[in-house]
Amino acid sequence: MTNTPEKRFFFPKLVAVMAVGVLMGAGLCGLDFALAAHGIGKSTEEFGVGPLDGVSLAVMALSALGLLFSLAAWVLATIFKSREPAGGNNELPQVPDDRDQTKHDGR
């Protein structure tokens, strides 16, 4: 795994977009309410269904799934990156050196 800047901030970008996607999906209710205020859709009862509720639900569910996957991928990528030897320019994976770790631990 190489450490090009693009790769380093690909996951944070994806996570941010997905999180905003969920927030936007949840925020679509505002449009629903605005439509309802003009007599379009949305019943007055609690959990009433409006014309944009389907879109809202789809956006929320898809971006929530995307968020979970991208968060998991980001965490895994960070863990793998932290296990890479210092320098990070080698294309070939290297076996971690136990002696180096004991040095850092101060044993």
Added chain:
Amino acid sequence: MAYAAGYAVFRWQRGQQGDVVDEPQRWTVLAAAAVGALVGSRILGLAEQWPTVMEAWRSGRVWALLLSPGGKTIVGGLLGGWLGVEIVKKLSGIKRRTGDLFVLPLCVGIAVGRVGCLVAGLADDTYGKPTALPWAVDLGDGIGRHPVQVYEILFLVLIGILVSIKVKLPEGARFRFFLGSYLAWRVVIDFLKPQPLIGGMNLIQWSCLAGILVLISDELRLFFGDKQKTKPDSRR
């Protein structure tokens, strides 16, 4: 529209002023802020609607409630985003204060969002208490109410102007000023909203107070921490 407006202002401002962190670090902070804001706004939003949550629990419609749109709050988003950024900054070793660039975008984003709240009317649950003032608005029920959304937009315009004044301030001071002012504003303005009260204030107001206390204790810790650091230097 609120998110798009906020992001557009963020990009414009970053292009004008530059940034204290590099691009990957900025995206890490943005991701932490977005996830924190999502979690915080949803948790506080659902907690705020606890009678509805209890009703959904009793009728076995918890999933309907969790997946239903709405049920999020700005205060929860701000506090959650702030917490998320602080955690991720600690984990990834980012030492710089990164919040200043978010202030103007937040002012614009929240103001645009409040226009939506006003248009949505009574269903949005952000309306004000009845009043006989000449600028009262009728949201469809024939009762004149405080236009609390307009009050908030005006407040955000004022904050936006204040933070845009070109004065040399310590890094992060603008964000802390914005956060403290907004939380204090919400403690005051929410007295004009008909919300269920716990101990004389609603849940949002209590959360704002908690946020203000954390902000003050953090400032005091930094202030006295800085003083202790500078003491040995002054003896030399």
